[in-house]
Amino acid sequence: MRLQDKSFELFIPEKKIQAAIRRVAGEINRDYHDRNPLFVGVLNGAFMFAADLMKNMAIPCEITFVRVQSYAGTQRSGQVKTLIGLEHDIRQRHVILLEDIVDSGFTVQHIQQQLQSANPASIEVATLLFKPEALAVPTTLRYVGIRIPNQFVVGYGLDYNGQGRNLRDIYQLKDTSSR
Ligand code: 5GP
Ligand code: MG
Helix, strand or coil, rough: CEECCCCCCEECCHHHHHHHHHHHHHHHHHHHHCCEEEEEEEEECCCHHHHHHHHHCCCCCEEEEEEEECCCCHHHHHCCCEEEECCCCCCCCCCEEEEECCCCCCCHHHHHHHHCCCCCCCEEEEEEEEEECCCCCCCCCCCCEEEECCCCCCECECEEEEEECCCCCEEEEECCCHH
16 A cells, blocks of 8 residues: 555454444443543544444543644754643533554643643543653553554555555555565
8 A cells, every 4th residue: 555655554443443443432431431431532633433333332421622832942842832622611511532653652742731721520531552662751541552563554544645545454564675
C-alpha cells in the first residue's frame, strides 16, 4: 500500500481493531454504568475510534470533541499544544479522553492538564494504540486498545501527511531496506 512517497504494509486488521474496541467498551460500560461519562475525542485522529467506541456503549453517555494546536518547536516532543474547541461544560463530569495513539505521552499530558483546570469530577484516558517504548512522560492510561512497537502507523483515523485516515485497517511503514 502506498501513500505519497512511502510504502506501508498491513499491520492490524479491521477485525482485531474492532475486537479491541469491544473489549475497551465493555470495560467502560462496567466502570461507568452510573456515571454518565463525557467522552472527549481528540480530532482529527480519534474520530474513527470515537465513532466505533460509541456504537459499543450501552450506558448513558455523551461525546464532544477537541483539537490540539501544535506550535512549531525544535522537536516534536518539545511542542507546546493548546487545547481548542472545548464547548462543553465539564465541571463535575466524569471525562474520558479518547485518543488515537499515545506515543511520547506529551499530547495526552497537556490535554489532561488543561481539562483539569475546568474542574471535572474525574479524567481518564482511553487510547486505541499505545507505544510503550516511546513514552517519555509519566502517563496513566486507564484503557488501552492495542500496544504496538515504536513504529509509524497509518489508517483507521491516523494519517501520513493527511492521507490514509479512511483505511479500515492499520498499516505500518515498510522497512525501506526491504523494499
Ligand atoms: P505524543 O504527544 O504522545 O508523542 O503524540 C501523539 C500524537 O502524535 C498522536 O495524537 C498522533 O497525532 C501523532 N502520532 C504519534 N505516533 C504516530 C504514528 O505512528 N502515526 C501517526 N499517523 N501519528 C502518530
Ligand atoms: Mg491524536
